[in-house]
Amino acid sequence: MVLPALLLLAAQLPTGPLHLEYREPNGFLLSLLKQLDIPVSSQTLVFSKTSAQSHLIFPSAPRAIFFNDDVYVGWVRGSDFLEISYADPARGALFYLLEQDPAIKPRLATKDTCLQCHESSRTFNIPGHLLRSVHPQTTGHPYTDRGSFVTDDTSPFAERWGGWFVTSSTPLNFPHMGNKVFPVIDDPKTLGRFDDPSWPTNTSDVVALMVLAHQVAGHNRLAYLDQESRAALSLQHTMNEMDGKPDLAANWSASTQRRITRVIESTVRFLTFADEEPFPQPIRGDSSFAQDFQKRGPLRAFNCDTRLFELPLSYLVDSKLIDRLDPVVKQRFLARLQQVLTREAGIGPYAKLSPAKAREAWRVYSKSAR
Numbered sequence: 001m002v003l004p005a006l007l008l009l010a011a012q013l014p015t016g017p018l019h020l021e022y023r024e025p026n027g028f029l030l031s032l033l034k035q036l037d038i039p040v041s042s043q044t045l046v047f048s049k050t051s052a053q054s055h056l057i058f059p060s061a062p063r064a065i066f067f068n069d070d071v072y073v074g075w076v077r078g079s080d081f082l083e084i085s086y087a088d089p090a091r092g093a094l095f096y097l098l099e100q101d102p103a104i105k106p107r108l109a110t111k112d113t114c115l116q117c118h119e120s121s122r123t124f125n126i127p128g129h130l131l132r133s134v135h136p137q138t139t140g141h142p143y144t145d146r147g148s149f150v151t152d153d154t155s156p157f158a159e160r161w162g163g164w165f166v167t168s169s170t171p172l173n174f175p176h177m178g179n180k181v182f183p184v185i186d187d188p189k190t191l192g193r194f195d196d197p198s199w200p201t202n203t204s205d206v207v208a209l210m211v212l213a214h215q216v217a218g219h220n221r222l223a224y225l226d227q228e229s230r231a232a233l234s235l236q237h238t239m240n241e242m243d244g245k246p247d248l249a250a251n252w253s254a255s256t257q258r259r260i261t262r263v264i265e266s267t268v269r270f271l272t273f274a275d276e277e278p279f280p281q282p283i284r285g286d287s288s289f290a291q292d293f294q295k296r297g298p299l300r301a302f303n304c305d306t307r308l309f310e311l312p313l314s315y316l317v318d319s320k321l322i323d324r325l326d327p328v329v330k331q332r333f334l335a336r337l338q339q340v341l342t343r344e345a346g347i348g349p350y351a352k353l354s355p356a357k358a359r360e361a362w363r364v365y366s367k368s369a370r
Contacts, residue, residue: 020106025198027100029075029082038068041289044212045194045204048136048163053079058140059181059191062165064199067212069296069319072129077198084108085129087219089226089324092127126227128220131213133162138181138189146185152217153210153276153308160213165194165204167286172206174280207285210308211293218270218314222321225267229329232259249328264333268340271314272358274350279306298368299361312353313341313361318368338362 021031033040047062049055053076057063066073074083084096096108133149134142142148142163149159161178172178180188195202236256237247245251252260269275282305294300297318301310309315316322317337325333344350345358 022100022102022106025077026075026200027082027102028098028106029073030200032082032084032098033066033073036068036071036073038066038071038073039289039292040066040200041203041205041287041292042066042068042208042212043199043201043203043205043287044209045165045199046163047140047165047194048132048134048142049140050132050134050142050163053083054140059136059138061196062194062204065212067215069215069315087129087223087319087321089223089320092223092227093129093219094127126220126223128223129216131216133160133164133177135177135182135185136163136180138183140181143182143185151213153214153270153273155213156277157280161209164209165191166206166209167193167203168206169284169286170282172281172283201287203285203287203289205285205287205289206283207302207304207308208287208289208293210283211289214308214314215316218316219319219321221267221270222316222319225263225329225333226321226324226326228263229260229326232256233326233329260329260332264329264336267333268336269349271317271337272340272345272350272353272361273307273309273312273314274352276307276352279304279308298364310357311361311364312345312358313337313365317365 020028020035022028023030030040044065045062046065047057047059049057051057051063051074053063056076056078061077064075066075070087072083072085079100081100082098084098086094086096088094094110096110098106098108131151133151133155135146135148136142140163149155149162151160158175158177160176162180164178166172166176166178179191181191182188193202194204233256236252239253240247240251284304290302290304294302297315299309299311299313299315299317302308303310322330322333340350341353341358341362345353346355350358
């Protein structure tokens with residue numbers, strides 16, 4: 001689990017140096033990834049100028065993003081710092097910088113200015129992450145008048161990966177926006193495969209990209225579930241005090257019940273892939289990402305023929321964001337999850353789920369949660 005490693009790093013912010021090795025051409029990057037247990041195979045490459053370091057990002061010099069279950073690391077060639085963000089169970093996304101200077105001992109520094117873009121309606125108005133798809137010009141600048149898409153499991157494939165390199169072991173014979181620039185908006189130019197020895201690897205694995213999109217959206221939804229339910233319970237507490245009632249679920253008002261039920265239901269729908277866009281063809285990556293990822297725990301077996309995962313339950317159900325929930329909310333969330341997977345799969349809003357696979361998902365989760 002990477003959480004203790006990041007907390008160890010963060011704990012050294014005020015006083016202690018980080019024990020990292022600096023090596024050209026990536027600086028502290030590879031050493032940091034090793035310390036945080038982030039596989040190099042998770043590398044995805046984004047060349048659109050949609051981040052704070054846009055002046056250094058081009059189709060010929062993309063920004064590399066690496067990730068595991070809790071932490072995201074961004075590296076840009078020629079930058080003075082590494083970008084690190086952490087999906088905190090209590091506060092949403094937290095952002096750090098690590099200065100790339102071999103002459104000084106490396107330290108983490110917080111970076112709240114990231115919230116200018118990372119706290120909006122797209123992240124449920126709490127600090128979060130975004131994976132965007134844009135129409136990039138040949139310079140990497142997005143066409144601002146053409147709109148953009150926030151990508152997750154439900155996105156049509158034709159709207160995915162604009163501004164990203166996408167690599168795979170088999171051709172992707174369906175419309176998507178990856179590997180393209182738009183000299184003319186209606187006549188895109190396809191880029192060649194990115195290959196530069198300055199980058200840790202030359203892959204931007206399509207499976208890693210899809211997992212990244214799922215995880216980013218999942219982290220945002222789980223943080224929203226926690227904060228929205230706590231806001232509802234805080235208001236309910238005030239009402240109970242005024243009425244002289246104890247803080248028991250039996251005393252929740254109808255509005256509190258609806259508010260918590262609504263956010264639980266939307267989270268369950270997402271974590272069970274109830275609205276996942278079906279694959280237009282079997283999709284295969286071209287790095288060791290799939291093997292590296294599947295080793296990290298249950299619920300991670302890939303399908304990649306018709307859908308991303310074999311079982312209709314996200315591995316994020318094991319995250320500390322679930323443990324963070326109010327105990328009554330967590331109990332209701334898990335009860336609703338069990339009901340969907342064991343009784344409602346294949347019908348109504350959950351019609352896309354295979355009942356047999358859904359029951360297997362609950363069995364795997366229940367076993368791992370003991």
